[in-house]
Amino acid sequence: MKLRNFFGHLNTVNKHRFKVLKLSIKAGIPLRGLLHDLSKYSPQEFFEGVKYFDGKVSPIxxxxxENGYSKAWLHHKGRNKHHFEYWYDFNTPDKTPVIPYKYTVELICDNIAASLTYKGKDWNPASQLDYFKNRKDLxxxxxxxxxxxxxxxxxxxKEGINKVIKKKVLKEMYNKYVNN
Structure with missing residues (x-):
């Protein structure tokens, strides 16, 4: 194990979690921000992250x-309700449940924070939308x-993070799209 990878991965996880915390506070879910991704410090997730760390993209x-799967990801998605994969049941593909509000907002904060963390100075407001639309697992x-x-x-x-990541705005949008 390279020390540079160890501290690089630790720094990336900490930076990401701090960005999620800041966004979560703005979004009105500070506790979710504090608890966000604590499983990334577990040996199952952390050491795989160190092994595949490059600082540019997620080690997962x-x-x-390289391997076709990630044990860290399997561990992570099964413990973190802000990932939509947590809610998917392959035995009932037509009945995918609605993710509760607090986890949906945490998912939004997580995705934005990940984009900010990995894109850095190249991030722009369209980055997250582009990434999301290109996912193959939608x-x-x-x-x-x-x-x-x-x-x-x-x-x-259109409006920027600061105008959208607010409790009132997100609650209104959740109610419009989910509770209609």
């Missing part, structure tokens, strides 16, 4: 490319949640 992405997410996420990311493109 690199591990999946069939596994509830359509109401998918439409909400697209609407939120489009609104961020």
């Amino acid at each position: 992405k690199i591990c999946k490319k 069939d596994y997410i509830n359509n109401k949640i998918k439409n909400l996420l697209i609407a939120v990311y489009k609104k961020i493109c």
Whole structure:
């Protein structure tokens, strides 16, 4: 294990979590921000992250490319309700549940923070929408949640993070797209 990878990965995880915390506070879910991604410090997730760390993309992405899967990701998505994969049941693909509000907002904060962390200075308001639309696994997410996420990311493109990531705005949008 390289010390540079160890501290590089630790720094990236900490930076990401801090960005999620800041966004979560703005969004009105500070506790979710504090608890966000604590499983990334578990040995199952952390040491795979160190092994595949390069500082440019998620180590999970690199591990999946090299091995076809990631044990860290399997561990992570099964413990973190802000990932839509947590809610998907392959035995009932037509009945994908709606993700509860607090986890949906945490998912939004997480996605934006990840984009900010990995894109750095190259980040722009369209980054998250572009990334989301290019995902290949969108069939596994509830359509109401998918439409909400697209609407939120489009609104961020037009108005910016600071005007959209607010409790009132997100609650109104969740109610419009999910509780209609």
